[in-house]
Amino acid sequence: MHSGKGRSSTRRPPLLLLLAGTFGAAVAALPLIYLVVQLGRAGGSDVLGAVLRERTLTLALTSLALSVIVAIGCLILGIPMAWALACVRLPAPGLWRVLAALPLAIPSYLMAFAWVSTRPGLSGFWPLVAIMILACTPYVTLPVAAAFRLADRRTADVARTLGRGPLGAFRAATLPQIAPAALAGALLAALYTLSDFGSPGLLRVQTLTWAVYAAFEGGLNRTLAAATAAVLVVLAITLVLIERVVRARAHRDGAPSARIGPIVRTSATYTRITAMVGMAVVAAFGLGVPGAALWRRGLDSRVAGVDWQRLIQSAITTLGVSVGGAVLAVALGLPIAVLAARHRSRVIAIPESITYLSSGVPGLVVGLSLVFFTLNTVPVLYQTSLALCLAYAVIFLPKAIGSARSAIGQVPEALEDVSRSSGRGPVHTAATVTARLSAPGIATGGLLVAVTAMKELPATLMLLPIGANTLATELWRHTTTTAYAAAAPYAIALVVVASIPAYLLSRAELDGTDD
Structure with a gap:
């Protein structure tokens, strides 16, 4: 029943x-209606010419590469942090939870501002990737930590009894259960990165978002602005659809079961120290450097x-x-x-x-x-x-x-x-x-x-x-x-x-x- x-x-x-x-x-x-209307007003040849420009294609590849790399980086960083929060018996657990979530309160362009003010002249694609990963990792960490808490650990125990090591058991039994949450978080990180305007501007990386804003502000070529925006939307919707297909497959392959019994957290000393050191390093780069920069600039502002x-x-x-x-x-x-x-x-x-x-x-x-x-x-x-x-x-x-x-x-x-x-x-x-x-x-x-x-x-x-x-x-x-x-x-x-x-x-x- x-x-x-x-x-x-x-x-x-x-x-x-x-x-x-x-x-x-x-x-x-x-927004979708707006793009259809704007592109419909323009001639087909003008729209096609704007979309197929070498400049537009270069910006599209840059934006797509940035989003995908940041999403992968957030998965690599966010899943271990989520596991540590959910499965390791940490001292002062509330502190680590707040440190993991606090980047949500810091806009990516503010983090970029902090790093640029700390290291004047900092610019380029890979520094932008690093900053966006630090800013977007909580999108993966928070939902995956919740998924770890709900995961059925009996399947991992069975895998261990069949001779698989810890990593093998995790990959075979636990990973399919947290995959939907991880993919949803990675999609949020990718979409946030794709639509970000401030951080690429501060680090002098030209993306589609920058091109759309520049065309709009110039006001000289609205067809170019609409066509470039349409490319941006197509990339974003493509990411959404890919994530939905992969997540649906993950649900079929390993839908999470309801957790039975209290969650068991590891108390191994080496694991606890490793988890705390890793999260402390992430917090130092993602929160410590911005905090120090804001403090220093705040003291300067008192003088000014x-x-x-x-x-x-x-x-x-x-x-x-x-x-x-x-x-x-x-x-x-x-x-x-x-x-x-x-x-x-x-x-x-x-x-x-x-x-x-x-x-x-x-x-x-x-x-x-x-x-x-x-x-x-x-x-x-x-x-x-x-x-x-x-x-x-x-x-x-x-x-x-x-x-x-x-x-x-x-x-x-x-x-x-x-x-x-x-x-x-x-x-x-x-x-x-x-x-x-x-x-x-x-x-x-x-x-x-x-x-x-x-x-x-x-x-x-x-x-x-x-x-x-x-x-x-x-x-x-x-x-x-x-x-x-x-x-x-x-x-x-x-x-x-x-x-x-x-x-x-x-x-x-x-x-x-x-x-």
């Missing part, structure tokens, strides 16, 4: 829910003077638009999450598929699409905070949907059936049963959107209201002019503001599966 947990209902979804889900998917599809009013206003704006974007993302994504969790069918799955397809669209293209949309349909929204919040919602909508869908799927449908059988209507049941039990997961999705939106740069530069500033844009403005001392207060404030939700996220990800 099914317990009701995780099942998908065969009941027909309410019309209002379908309409709300369709609306959310339509909003998410705006700090515009406290501008700093406080930027922090308030950052909080306002990021929280607004998170609320909007949850509002747009919740109906889609309910449909995905409770009313699975090929037709009903279309809204969710559209949002995840749109997740491959970088923030730069989202910013371009909303500039186009607001100017041509709702001019009153152009360069307003609402337009920026909408951009955040579109960019990070899959994060809100994923958390909400998982949370709603964990609520047994039997509880909803009992509520309805006692005379409560579907709306009352959804509010008093489903929403109440899934609220923590929904809030986690909103929190993830908020902390990520605080660091978003390209769309913010395009859509920020005239006269307003965020911590990210102020940091970017000062670093592009090499005013490192003036940039330091904004960098420190951004880390402090983003560290709070990042810490809460680390607790949710890593403690949520603890015994």
Whole structure:
């Protein structure tokens, strides 16, 4: 007998829910619609010429190589760190969890700023790869640590009894169980790298994102901008589709089983020392160097003077638009999450598929699409905070949907059936049963959107209201002019503001599966 947990209902979804889900998917599809319209306006020969330019192909290969190498590096670094967090009895475990998650609060361009200010003249492809790996590894570490905690260790024990060594048993029994989480994290790292604008700019590596922004800012060739953005989107969507195919195969080959019994952590001295030394080295490069650079530049800024009013206003704006974007993302994504969790069918799955397809669209293209949309349909929204919040919602909508869908799927449908059988209507049941039990997961999705939106740069530069500033844009403005001392207060404030939700996220990800 099914317990009701995780099942998908065969009941027909309410019309209002379908309409709300369709609306959310339509909003998410705006960037794709924008590209189709822009490319349709241009002649086919012009678009083909822009796409097949040697310059465009070179930028595409650079961007793709950067994303793939960073994703592989995050897997190589993140999986051992996740294993250490989940399977090794470490002293002060909370400290190591925070150190593993804290890079989420540091934008990659801030980390690049710290390294460039520490080593003036630092530039090039491989330094950029190293910085992006340090910035993106938590995308792999956090979900894989949770997967390790849920993995069924009986299969590894069986492999050991059959004569396989520790590595052989891990590869045969445990790796297939954590592979879906690892691939999902690697995809996030690859997409983040592909869409990043600030770090390549600071390290003087020209990528597709840089080319799109340059073409847009120049305003002389919108066809080139749209065609280059289309290449960027195709690369991103290709990464999404490849990850989904590989992850589906990993699910079939080794879907994780429910863990039985308490998790057993190793206490071997050599293993504990190795794990602590390795994570300390990663923290030193990913957190220590940026922290020291910010401290040093912060002392310099005391001498140069700090515009406290501008700093406080930027922090308030950052909080306002990021929280607004998170609320909007949850509002747009919740109906889609309910449909995905409770009313699975090929037709009903279309809204969710559209949002995840749109997740491959970088923030730069989202910013371009909303500039186009607001100017041509709702001019009153152009360069307003609402337009920026909408951009955040579109960019990070899959994060809100994923958390909400998982949370709603964990609520047994039997509880909803009992509520309805006692005379409560579907709306009352959804509010008093489903929403109440899934609220923590929904809030986690909103929190993830908020902390990520605080660091978003390209769309913010395009859509920020005239006269307003965020911590990210102020940091970017000062670093592009090499005013490192003036940039330091904004960098420190951004880390402090983003560290709070990042810490809460680390607790949710890593403690949520603890015994």
